[in-house]
Amino acid sequence: QKEVEQNSGPLSVPEGAIASLNCTYSDRGSQSFFWYRQYSGKSPELIMSIYSNGDKEDGRFTAQLNKASQYVSLLIRDSQPSDSATYLCAVYAGNNRKLIWGLGTSLAVNP
Amino acid sequence: GAGVSQSPSNKVTEKGKDVELRCDPISGHTALYWYRQSLGQGLEFLIYFQGNSAPDKSGLPSDRFSAERTGGSVSTLTIQRTQQEDSAVYLCASSFQVGEGETQYFGPGTRLLVL
Secondary structure (H helix, E strand, C coil), X not given: CCCEEECCCCEEEECCCCEEEEEEECCXXXXXXXXXXXXCCCCCEEEEEXXXXXXXXXXXXXXXXXXXXXXXXXXXXXXXXXXXXEEEEEEEECCCCEEEECCCEEEEEEC | CCCCEEECCEEEECCCCCEEEEEECCCCCCEEEEEEECCCCCCEEEEEEXXXXXXXXXXXXXXXXXXXXXXXXXXXXXXXXXXHHHCEEEEEEEECXXXXXXXXXXXXXXXXXXC
16 A cells, blocks of 8 residues: 555546545654645645645635544645646655645536 | 746657756755656656655666755756656656645756657
């Protein structure tokens, strides 16, 4: 089992819809979770971090964390074509507390 | 303030040559990370530095890869006797310190092509 798993996609949603991106992790002791966005040919940029169970909202983005079920999700409301990118989930995990990266989910928002 | 910078932005080299990739972290960031990303693939951890020390070199693919950091700032990743499979984007990131919850900020990357 991979330490951090994401559906590779592509996830395709129409403009204005809600995009839901999911990530599961294996280390039950993980405490810190991050969502990064990576446009094609660019480097990853941080969207949100979350540390506590529940929801955390920032503009059109909401991160949801459920430690009991070991998943973290990212919701993008009112999706825009400019949201089309690969979304990377990263989790501090492992005995050496290293940041572990998922392979990313490709999102396409169609006008 | 300035973000993470990397140079060169692009590098084309011939198989067997040595290359040096440079990373200049955000001022004040004590932690520095090197990753590799092949086309369409995820991030592959290579090495990280806390100050000038590299506690975890487990990700370096072979002994042809080495990295150093001096003055707690600039880091250089060196690839000796490059091979075609070394072609990838090499990303550097920095964070204020190493530890749970520390956000990593990425540079623009160096695109390496080995012919």
